[in-house]
Amino acid sequence: MFSPTLIERLKTARSVAVLTGAGVSAESGIPTFRGESGLWKKFRPEELANFNAFMANPELVWEWYNWRRKLISEVKPNPGHFALAQLEQLKPEFVLITQNVDNLHHLAGNEKVYELHGNIMRSRCVDCNKIITNLNPEITTKIPRCACGGLLRPDVVWFGEMLPAHVIELAFQAARESEVFLTVGTSAQVQPAASLPIEALRNGAYVVEINFEPTVISHVVDESILGKSGEVLPQLINMLKN
Numbered sequence: 373m374f375s376p377t378l379i380e381r382l383k384t385a386r387s388v389a390v391l392t393g394a395g396v397s398a399e400s401g402i403p404t405f406r407g408e409s410g411l412w413k414k415f416r417p418e419e420l421a422n423f424n425a426f427m428a429n430p431e432l433v434w435e436w437y438n439w440r441r442k443l444i445s446e447v448k449p450n451p452g453h454f455a456l457a458q459l460e461q462l463k464p465e466f467v468l469i470t471q472n473v474d475n476l477h478h479l480a481g482n483e484k485v486y487e488l489h490g491n492i493m494r495s496r497c498v499d500c501n502k503i504i505t506n507l508n509p510e511i512t513t514k515i516p517r518c519a520c521g522g523l524l525r526p527d528v529v530w531f532g533e534m535l536p537a538h539v540i541e542l543a544f545q546a547a548r549e550s551e552v553f554l555t556v557g558t559s560a561q562v563q564p565a566a567s568l569p570i571e572a573l574r575n576g577a578y579v580v581e582i583n584f585e586p587t588v589i590s591h592v593v594d595e596s597i598l599g600k601s602g603e604v605l606p607q608l609i610n611m612l613k614n
């Protein structure tokens with residue numbers, strides 16, 4: 373399944389960067405966004421994942437996020453997450469860049485995690501920007517409010533919003549400096565995250581995609597491995613140890 377080039381490059385690389393997407397958490401039981409059983413089949417992104425939709429109907433948006441927060445609070449990292457935590461231990465320079473908001477990479481033991489799209493377990497006041505980390509994941513239809521009276525929103529990045537500037541900057545820097553770049557379980561359709569593997573390629577990294585199915589970038593990366601991340605990643609890490 374793995375080419376000798378990949379094994380050689382990964383064994384000798386000092387700096388490795390990994391970009392993950394929803395597919396990495398699929399085997400933990402969290403639905404992806406796109407695809408047949410994806411969240412966007414049932415829920416329209418334009419109604420739920422942008423600021424105007426939130427202000428127009430915060431109750432609906434909170435209902436959706438509470439459902440997901442509860443689901444996420446009940447699941448565990450899978451072998452793919454744990455393999456990436458092991459990879460961090462094997463490499464002197466390792467960065468895990470994730471589009472996921474589910475915190476599972478932290479739970480698996482990764483320490484250097486750049487969260488591009490925020491974290492669903494955090495909330496933020498739309499008026500004073502105060503961050504709240506201890507909101508009960510099971511709050512019901514009530515719209516939560518900050519002590520200042522402002523509406524609280526999930527601290528995630530919606531369409532049309534800027535990603536945290538320092539985080540995206542560090543992510544592009546890590547992509548440029550990486551010798552091997554893995555893009556795992558993402559459809560590579562959402563910008564600017566989808567540009568990271570391209571930036572890595574342009575700067576000479578060996579770029580490898582691991583995905584259940586081909587994506588829009590499969591033809592440009594150095595290698596595309598078709599398979600489940602929870603199966604492929606542990607096998608890849610085992611190969612490195614031998």
Ligand code: BJW
Pocket residue numbers: 392393394395396398399404405406407410421471472473489528529530531532533534535556557558559560561562563564582583584585587599600601602
């Ligand atoms: C498995 C598997 C298994 C399954 N093993 N694999 C340039 C060009 C065109 C558009 C734009 C552009 N620049 C900006 C835009 C607009 C927009 C954008 O990209 N739109 C495109 C969709 C067209 N981007 C933005 O708005 C971003 N902001 C921005 O750029 O600000 C600057 C700006 C502002 C205004 C104007 C212009 C510029 C913000 C993007 C925020 C994305 N937010 C979401 C929601 C987060 C909160 C939440 O969770 O609720 O982030 S949308 C959703 O998509 C979520 C994800 O992180 C993101 C990516 O999805 P991901 O992870 O790739 O999941 P899927 O479902 O798409 O794919 C899963 C994959 O896994 C599949 O390929 C499966 O095959 C695979 N798989 N099981 C391995 N077991």
Ligand code: ZN
Pocket residue numbers: 497498499500501502518519520521522
């Ligand atoms: Zn406030």
